[in-house]
Amino acid sequence: MKKQHDDSHIGSTEIPVPSKVETSEKHKDLKAKLLHETQEYLDIEENRAAFAKLAEIFDTVYSLTEHHGASMTELELMHQKWHKENLKKD
Numbered sequence: 001m002k003k004q005h006d007d008s009h010i011g012s013t014e015i016p017v018p019s020k021v022e023t024s025e026k027h028k029d030l031k032a033k034l035l036h037e038t039q040e041y042l043d044i045e046e047n048r049a050a051f052a053k054l055a056e057i058f059d060t061v062y063s064l065t066e067h068h069g070a071s072m073t074e075l076e077l078m079h080q081k082w083h084k085e086n087l088k089k090d
Contacts, residue, residue: 027062034058034079041087050086057082 035055041047061078 027059030062031055031058038083038087044087047087054079054082054086 038051042051058079
């Protein structure tokens with residue numbers, strides 16, 4: 001019997017986190033690139049908690065994209081949108 005996809009998280013503010021996030025080399029490289037590009041923002045205290053949450057979301061979303069075939073372009077667009085909405089600049 002085919003396992004049904006769990007949609008119970010829809011409408012929730014909680015993000016489903018896989019019990020074990022598998023990290024590929026591609027995942028590690030992209031995460032390092034994103035962190036490097038946003039390093040200047042880490043100097044601002046208010047942004048640190050937001051970045052911790054972003055790293056958690058990134059791991060979850062990337063893991064899901066690898067397992068369910070969503071494109072990395074979608075993930076990068078989500079990151080850019082988050083970046084504009086959540087970070088303060090000097």
